[in-house]
Amino acid sequence: MKKKKQAGFATRAIHDGQQPDPLTGAVNVPIYLSSTYVQQGIGEHKGYEYSRVSNPTRDRLEENLASLEGGVASRVFGSGMAAINAITSMLKSGDHVVCGNDLYGGTPRLFNQVLTAFGLEFSYVDTSDAKNVEKALRKNTRMVYVETPTNPLMRLSDLQEIAKICRRNKAELIVDNTFMSPYFQQPLALGADMVVHSTTKFLNGHSDGLGGVVVCSTQDQADKLAFLQKCAGAILSPFECWMVLRGVKTLAARMEIHDRNGRAVADFLANHKKVKKVFYPGLADHPQHELAKRQMSGFGSMITFETGSLKNANRMLKKLQVCSLGESLGGVETLISHPATMTHAALGEKGRKAIGLTDGLVRISVGIEDLQDILNDLEMGLAAI
């Protein structure tokens, strides 16, 4: 086991938790489609009793993802939102959370429209300046919840700085690492306490299954989350666990191409006369380019750009043939979305204006198709503006 931990990322992605099946030698983890398990006598079993509590396919995925993020354990859930909900279920009424003000729209929707009814308190600040986090802390602050880069404005937060603030104030730092994947960013190594992903995105990578994971830095967190899996039941199915196990095997290879294509598309957009502004941490004029180089080992493939208006955005999007207009990100195909009417519609016009999210913004998740085809497609779309 120790030897495996020292192996490189791509090796761990393929092998950790994915040992050949001891019964048959199958190189792929079997999908254990069994709700229950035969017991040899009262209290005598092989470690499995009922699949809401634990399942062998799920165990393998949880071992794999913990290894990739450098955590002690991980727990997987039926979607990214279910994973985020599980984290907040570790809090109690009266607890306060400081959040980034530019999160995936579904996260503040859960916090504001569901969880405040249970007595949890949330405040939102621009976490790209760590001082704002410190100022927002209260006596009852238990967690600081950030995404870096943010969605869709691609602002970064200095995780080491924020982790120090959290430690001094006995709050836990939770990082949604969906945009970068553990291949390019490892928040636990920078001082975060828990990492969450929508596995729906880069980890699974093929836009075909939903899922979420929380990677823990302590066994205590992992035990509490396992208890929540058992009590609330928002677990990932064995089939979808298998899909993520299959997806992560190519994570390193896919991320290299995503990153290469992402950099080239960002350069193309930055030099295009119809594009008013490009938000991508890999560009030298990104205000936190230096932090990006320090904190991440690649810049990824998430890019946001300004077309000037909703009309321009729509004209461009309608022309595209290679890039698919749709919600989500992180798949092998290039996905392009309009945050104001899709992922961030729930923020409302006022909420979007407050963070600078305009109607002309378009977000692109650059896929791993041939670069020239993506560029030609964008050129054709932009010509319609």
Ligand SMILES: Cc1ncc(COP(=O)(O)O)c(C=O)c1O
């Ligand atoms: C950054 C981020 N976190 C969390 C989520 C929620 O994940 P899911 O759709 O798997 O519930 C999303 C979904 O788009 C996301 O983009």
